[in-house]
Amino acid sequence: MASIMKSACPLNCWDSCGFHVTVEDDRVIKVDGDPSHPITKGKICGRGRMLEVRTNSSERLTTPLKKVNGEFQQISWNQALDEIALKMKQLKEQVGTTSVLHSHDYANNGILKNLDQRFFNCYGGVTELYGSLCWGAGIEAQKWDFGDAYSHEPQDVINSKNIIIWGRNVARTNMHFYENLLEAKKKGAKLIVIDPLFNATAKIADEHITVKPGLDGLLAAGVIKEILRLGLEDLEFINNSSTGFTDVMELLEGITIEKVSEMTEVPMGKITMLAQVFADKPTATFMGLGLQRYQNGGNTIRFIDALVAVSGNVGIAGGGANYANLQVGQSFDIGNLTLNDRRENHRQFSIMKQAEEILATIDPEIKMIIVTCGNPVTQVPDSSVVQQAFSSVETLVVIDQFMTDTARLADYVLPATTVFEEEDIYYSSMYHHYVNYGPKLVSAPGEAKPDLWIWTQLAERLGFGEDFNFSREEWLNMTLKSLSEKGLTLEMLKEQHTLELPVKPIPWLDRQFKTPSGKFEFTSEHGRLELAVPQESKWRNPELAKKYPYSLLTIHPMRSNHSQNYHLLKKEPKLRVEVSEDIAKKMQLQEDDVVRVWNERGDVRGYLTILSKSHPNTINIDEGIWKKFGGPVNNLTSSGESDNGLGSTLYDCLVNIEKVN
Ligand code: SF4
16 A cells, blocks of 8 residues: 655755655655645755656666676675775785775765765775766855855745845756745846846746856956945945955955946846845845856856845845855754874865866876766766876775766776665755755665665675664664754654754854954955856956857756756657757857767767857756767866855857857
8 A cells, every 4th residue: 555755855956855755565656745745845946856756767787797808797785895805905016095086976875875984984085076977166256255155944034125136047957946036036026137147037037137157257247336436335334344345445446347247148228227236225136057157167156255245144034145155054063973182194186176186196196096976977067177186096996876977987987876765864064954854764675785885895894883783763763862952853754754954044143253363354364255257258268268259058957957867858858959049140050950069078969958048158058968969068168266266167169159050
């Protein structure tokens, strides 16, 4: 008989939904929303529903595989684990533990996924990745300005008079916030969307402002300049709660509003309108994660933060520079899991440049790569170099549920469980502040195992089994230690499935910032704000801009969580090249034409879609698409780093396009 069980979405997504999962005969039948979840209220997206297909797919990896003479062969777990452990032992003795690279990302969340770090630390410390392909530049920027990256609780938007959605397609990636926007609008809030693309969120806006890709920071600078010209700045906040504002005034003297308008391609009247809207408090700003994926990405977020601060919208109900909500993740004792003090050696590569580093680094060279929760061959920029790097090492181990583009290159592929086949707790540091519990609901197919089981087995073979000798209950209790002291226990979480975390609903209300000065810092110890533009732009590289005149965005796909679902869609996916109307007109391109998009790093081919009302000279190709479906689009993107070193430059990408006959 079928029963409905509560669970939670493990995907790396803003919304961290609660699930109702129908289970029958040890099989997941259906994934729905949990109507009792306080934020997600029974609604989930197609990507969440697809977890049923992911779990039941006949393409699941169900036995360990070893590549022999170019072909995968099924082997036993004992053979796989013995051989991997032996290789790690030999490398530790003969070359050093940092000859092993742990390449990871956040494909599947769950707090116990952090035990991979414990494993590598207890082994002796490996080469790890730092930075983030996704949100890194913006997180670092907010740390410089505020001391941390915190957002207002979701319902606070109802207090806003004006709402600015800056580069976030809420309708696609943050669907429960979309409901809040509709509610706020009904109550009279004005909604402005700033985005190069006329997306589903722009459709419900009172005003959609398109901006030249990568120039969002300059636009914010122009709005600050207008606020100052109109005398609308919040002097009380500037004088009492900030430092470095004179540097901003000095900087803005160096540019005219006309120049800002010309470069951003935003009419002057719109810049003045934005100045008035920001000053008409409370105005809430919600940033997306794409607008900072440029070389100037840190400056972009810092200028938007500065605009929110100058207009007096920091630390007030209905305001905020909402980018991420790290206070959610900070609620847990992750350090109890990872044991960072156990590592004796440590080396770091930038996540963006991991491929170049693998190919170039000596002393010690990378001999072995272990990939968890990621598909770097598809998702890391400049894919052809990534493919070369991951093919170059002596041993590549991939832990995954499916034969991804990265797994295909591996020497060993270890089959992993899905969310419904293991117990864990789930949260997201992007939006709301509720933690969800997901019990084990069904058995894993074949011999698929949880990552934790794999680490435990390898730890035993490598001589530190006692560091993994804990039950799931004990592991979960370790992460909830501080929360338990505040009365929020694992028992309560198991019983209620969703609990509110004790975080600040309106950050910076007391104006005590986590910066060195304790104030909002327009100028940080790391440096001043700069009027910066993208690396691949006519201002910084005119020759390149002549050859490749179009800006390429690679936004999050609608039906897949990054690269995870393309192979499971009912209709075989096609790579779609979405172009602004002016490009189609100039190049005489029609819907569904086959086109080639290229630059010096590589090319992709796909079918044309014409984007209406989007910014001129703009192309979008959704990220994540696998090689067999025409991808990856990261053949085109660069492995550069943002100005603050911690973010990618995935959108800082000029390309050209032609019709293929
Ligand atoms: S992907 Fe996001 S919106 Fe969709 S079900 Fe999961 S958490 Fe919810």
